[in-house]
């Protein structure tokens with residue numbers, strides 16, 4: 001043990017080092033490039049921008065700053081109206097309001113039956129505030145499948161009617177030759193099974209409402225789906241979508257040998273012949289009131305046109321500029337962080353700074369040849385990649401002519417790591433590059449880029465992952481994603497610009513410049529789907545949360561449904577001990593709904609290691625409640 005004097009000398013030295021360290025990070029750089037990048041990140045991650053939460057005013061200041069920087073760099077506004085802003089809305093909260101009702105009426109008998117919400121019918125989350133008062137047509141499974149020579153709407157006039165249909169597809173769960181859709185391995189994978197497909201088909205046939213009913217595969221309990229199950233992040237249908245208990249519909253459909261809905265299902269499944277008909281004499285009167293809160297968001301998009309034979313094609317460079325604001329959503333800082341600005345310097349003022357820097361460099365080039373460069377600062381990434389998803393649904397330049405997308409998210413915290421596995425040799429700055437398996441030639445391209453920057457690069461094939469490149473990868477655009485690793489300040493108020501490694505961040509920009517130079521001029525890279533799941537070598541625990549209670553699960557980032565599907569469960573981990581299995585979809589933790597991976601992280605940040613919590617999973621469409629003790 002050191003003497004007191006020695007100890008206090010150490011303390012003093014430590015203190016000095018701390019002061020010197022933070023002073024160093026804030027002191028202006030002599031290098032003009034470092035200095036402008038330092039200024040960018042200190043503004044974007046400064047108090048004025050309020051952590052760039054989509055609900056804050058501060059994010060507007062950040063957006064103006066980025067747009068202004070694009071303009072200064074000589075980028076053209078991408079929107080037809082001459083603006084850099086691509087606006088979109090996201091659903092932030094949703095609630096079923098009043099009046100909401102469903103009444104069945106028989107015109108011949110004058111029978112009127114108002115159904116009880118929650119036990120006899122439920123409103124599906126796809127519904128907007130809307131009304132429908134119309135006659136009923138039974139349309140089997142509501143499927144039109146020319147490929148399979150099957151059409152529930154054949155010879156049926158559904159225009160102006162409320163269509164009544166079975167859930168899922170005929171012969172659900174059947175294997176081998178007996179399956180309805182032999183183009184896919186399982187019934188769930190059929191393109192005709194999802195609710196959204198049935199809704200779109202009903203819209204195409206000019207229906208004015210949907211009454212859905214479980215097929216017998218749902219089991220004898222005949223559960224009604226909850227409104228919230230499909231209320232977030234989905235485009236609502238244009239009319240009421242209701243779910244009704246089978247026993248309510250049985251008497252409406254009964255005629256002759258047919259006594260129940262299940263009887264019709266059996267007939268259709270037997271010979272795969274549609275059995276659709278008008279439900280004579282019956283009408284339904286539906287009214288739905290939905291209270292939706294929306295946030296107005298915007299992507300910021302600037303363009304540098306290319307030249308030569310490839311000028312018609314595009315390379316996208318992107319980074320999200322939003323963060324979690326005051327941490328009311330997705331904070332990992334626990335109760336003490338509530339209401340504090342989460343500056344998001346690394347996540348992702350760093351990537352945004354890199355984006356601006358690259359815009360300046362490419363904007364300053366004269367007679368640049370090759371593809372068009374499109375610079376996009378995405379919003380609402382933290383809420384679930386909404387900005388990039390919106391761009392990919394509404395691309396300003398065709399995605400089939402987009403040769404590649406390069407994403408930067410958290411590029412400000414590189415640090416030297418050993419280059420040999422023993423950890424005794426030379427150290428180099430760490431950089432993780434994802435998507436190396438998504439385009440041909442990417443492996444070599446990454447080596448080429450690193451020739452100048454000399455990072456210790458971890459190359460990962462996966463194209464999916466928890467950032468905006470994921471949205472492009474799903475649209476079959478080859479992607480590369482740069483990331484310098486997670487840290488203890490991730491999604492906490494302590495992710496401040498003072499802790500950013502500005503020279504390291506500049507080096508990542510140098511790296512991306514080489515990538516972009518090459519990608520704008522090479523033959524269009526072929527797209528490959530990758531098998532490997534996302535993994536983070538800087539984070540031994542999953543997902544990207546650095547500490548806190550863990551269940552020991554690996555999320556499936558390709559999953560598009562509600563909740564978080566598990567690609568794997570750690571052997572001997574908390575989840576496995578509690579009975580959670582591969583393929584389960586976590587939909588609720590401790591009474592809080594889990595919509596996606598971010599929602600999972602938020603729910604877990606409120607848990608305590610060693611204290612059991614109720615976790616609800618969907619297993620083969622059934623809700624299973626399990627007690628799990630996080631570790």
Ligand SMILES: [Zn+2]
Pocket residue numbers: 320347348381409410467
């Ligand atoms: Zn991020």
